[in-house]
Amino acid sequence: MSDGQRNTRILSIVTGVAMLVAMGMLFFYLPQMKGESGQLLDNSFNIFYFHLPIALVAYLAFTVVFLSSAQFLRSGEHRWDVLSASSAQIGVIFAFLVLITGSIWANATWGWYWIWEPRLTTSLALFLVYLAYLLMRQAVDEPEARARLSAVFGIVGFLSVPLSFLSIRLWRSAHPLMFGDATYGGAGGGLEGTSLQLTLVMNFIAFVLLYATLLMYRVHNEQIQEKINTKKRSME
Amino acid sequence: MISGLHIAAKDLREEMRTKQMLNSMIVFSLLVIVIFSIAFEDIISSSNMVSMIAPGALWITFIFAGSLGLSRSFAAELENGCLEGLKLCPVERSEIYIGKVIAGIVLMFFVELVTVPIFSVLFNYPIDGLFSLMVIIVLGTIGFVVVGTLLSALTVNTRTREVLLPVLLLPLVIPVIIPSVLATARVLTGGGIVDVLQEIRLLVVYDVVFFIVAYLVFEHILQD
Amino acid sequence: MDDIILASNVSRSFGNVQALKGLDLAVRRGEFLVILGPNGAGKTTLIKILSTLSRPSGGSVMIDGMDATTDAVQIRQMIGVLSHDSYLYNDLTAEENLRFFGKMYGLADDVLERRIDELLEKVELFHRAGDRVGTLSRGMKQRLSIARALIHNPSILLLDEPYTGLDQHAAQTFEKVLLELDPSKTTRVMISHNIERSLRSCDRVVIMVRGKVVYDSPRSDIGSVEELKETYIALVDGERDA
């Protein structure tokens, strides 16, 4: 067993433990949520402990795509392309989960599955951009060209995200929400409690670890694929 | 820059000779406008509702027609291997990009020049604030073409380029479409240029940021 | 230092295909080199790398002392390329095509106009100057693209099977144009499948097989066309068996 494989295995064990701890905290450590007037809130708010870390990890994944794309264009080293592709695949899944958890939560809070809220809508834009990124990779056969072209898209796509956010916010302010001041993300004024913060941090750590593990597996996978290809080549 | 202008002039000269692309774009955008005006006939007849869909309809028209033009921007250079001939010229790759952007913008202006009056007629919509509207259309078009031209080059050698280009382009131009639609709506309902400063600022930022980035990364697209 | 083209250990792969495998080639200033080789030997790939269109996967290419990967723009100024493709715009006239490329190569207007007339005369297309390229015959397009390749007086002319599509007369015209070029100003590298015609004009013959140079000889050391043909067949077959 190579060092890399051992590290991957250790990392996945650590991730598993962290996920369990995070879940455990969610179910057993968190106090019951109370609203401002003291009434008991239902547990739907708990999805927030997934939603926020997942969203942050999605952003992290796409930042990695951006940085490794730039590195690829600078150096032309194949491994940066592998990293971009792997991170984008995971990021798209996370971005999708953001949309799912976001709409579950929206439904529980406002009764709509979808609200055109700036952050949620930006997540949608983000998801579409990187879905396009993956489609683009599929459309180019030649590995060298694929790496180059997708690196360019990885950079341009990433830059569109903050601008999307700004424009969506502008748009929201032109069409004010019908939900009064209930802003999403800052809801449940109880976030100051240490147990809540700890749970959130733990979930965040768990999801970052999950991302790292998945990333290592994907990269590893790509490397094996690469080896197969070289073997094939030498057999010809 | 000079070489970029030569390329743009060459593209436009070619286009003006056959008018193939221009005619298709204009006819296409008229069709879109007509279909919109039929589909929303009831809404259009009630004057306060029309301002809610008209700006969106206008920009969807521009974007669709523009995508048509952009998809040909580099694909046209594949005939007789011209793109290779262009790449052999002793100019930076970014000159090719600039040339294509300029030609693309001019082409879209033509289309818009024809579309807007017809839009105004079919939507029963008096166009006030022509100057503000022009500013918005110019800025929005620049942003759209700046990114679209980059992606046109990006997809030119893929098998599915006609489909791939809009799929890649639309998510990236969300920040162009939204402020353009907002600002158009405000101007068409009697707002002046000062009422749309925020939108204009966003469009300018988008245009500048993406032009610079595209200019810098473009050479990587045309490598072999 | 009189090697105007110096390719050392150049390799280039496309996915699993290795088109060039450590190719070495030096071309002296003013030389007329002919490259022969079977289909898929990597000849076109080599020309693309020499013309900076394509980057080598390994090795280095120096053109007139400049590195082909870093000084590409300056190198392109001194290179003229005639390829399988005509590089001509169908919707522009013959004249407009030449004018566009002339401007791209930075020729001044008055110089350019004279050059256009001169070249159209040379390739015998003066009477079709105002016709759209799309309406020209294949051979005429080929002749026009020769004019296009020469518009900026390149000091290196790279020709990829230039005789394709030319009739007898046009081929002679082209051969004349090629031979009239001043060797002190122009180095010529030509890919060809026509051994007779190549031998008539060149100073040196190189045979490429499977991405490598397998034969390299000055014209003076080559006897007759038949001898070269035999050598060629032996080399190509030999490599095929290997």
Ligand SMILES: Nc1ncnc2c1ncn2[C@@H]1O[C@H](COP(=O)(O)OP(=O)(O)OP(=O)(O)O)[C@@H](O)[C@H]1O
């Ligand atoms: N863009 C490309 N993508 C993939 N493979 C390529 C590409 N260009 C060339 N090749 C491969 O490289 C090898 C050499 O091709 P090249 O065109 O250089 O041959 P050639 O000597 O010019 O042949 P011909 O006499 O037929 O013109 C071939 O096996 C070809 O399939």
Ligand SMILES: [Mg+2]
């Ligand atoms: Mg060839």
